[in-house]
Amino acid sequence: MRERGFIAVYMMASGYNGTLYTGVTSDLWLRVWQHKHGVFEGFSKQHGCTGLVWFEPFLTLPPAFLRETRIKGWRRQWKLDLIHADNTHWRDLAADWYDETVNRWLLDPENP
Numbered sequence: 001m002r003e004r005g006f007i008a009v010y011m012m013a014s015g016y017n018g019t020l021y022t023g024v025t026s027d028l029w030l031r032v033w034q035h036k037h038g039v040f041e042g043f044s045k046q047h048g049c050t051g052l053v054w055f056e057p058f059l060t061l062p063p064a065f066l067r068e069t070r071i072k073g074w075r076r077q078w079k080l081d082l083i084h085a086d087n088t089h090w091r092d093l094a095a096d097w098y099d100e101t102v103n104r105w106l107l108d109p110e111n112p
């Protein structure tokens with residue numbers, strides 16, 4: 001899975017019913033890999049949010065940013081309901097996206 005051309009609002013989780021992180025990105029494949037490998041310091045790394053449990057594609061940034069902002073303002077139960085609607089068992093949707101031989105230099109955003 002390495003498709004380009006869409007913006008994604010996504011949720012990462014630390015586990016089933018665990019801590020949630022909501023974000024937006026123009027490269028979901030790269031951003032999920034960064035979460036899984038703890039590339040950036042911050043909330044998702046501190047709380048172990050490494051499983052992609054939900055995402056929604058958009059064609060442009062403005063509606064994606066609006067959706068992300070709204071979801072971040074939601075009650076936790078509403079977020080859980082959104083995840084459960086499409087991913088009842090909280091399966092990591094990116095579990096089979098990466099070959100274990102993928103090196104960091106291959107993921108340089110300046111050289112896609």
